[in-house]
Amino acid sequence: MIRHLVLFKLNDGVDREGDERVAAGAKAFEELGALIPELREWECGWNTTTRDIAYDFAINSLVDDRDALKAYLSHPAHQAAAAQWSEFATWVIADIEV
Template identity: 70%
Template structure:
């Protein structure tokens, strides 16, 4: 199994309440059910207010590297990432477990 973790940081001046942000969150909340390769899916706002904290997280599990690539290439994933690209930056970690 492969875990795909993504941590998002909203760009300076962007708030959670903005329409484009709520649309991006909605797109990611629905993503897990749209991509067959996804075996586990969760996403949520970070509850920590520490200065080093990121704002939003996605936690995904897929079977293997090929499934991860299909997930990343899936049109629904590409569309969601394009929305977030407009108002956030992110870091990822992919690891086997």
């Protein structure tokens, strides 16, 4: 099993509440859990911490193996959601074998 973690940081000047792209991007990620069969677990949401070092949005997911992770990453719905986020955020990832 592989735990796939992603932390997103909104770009400077991007307002979570006032930017329609952000709302659309969050909705796109919220819907992925039901769209991609390789995902065994899917959680995402806004960080409740406002510290300077905190990221803004997180994804926590679980897949069976590297092939399932590749299928998830290449899935058209994932590609479309990630493309939306690339317009207004940066991110870091970690893939942990569990």
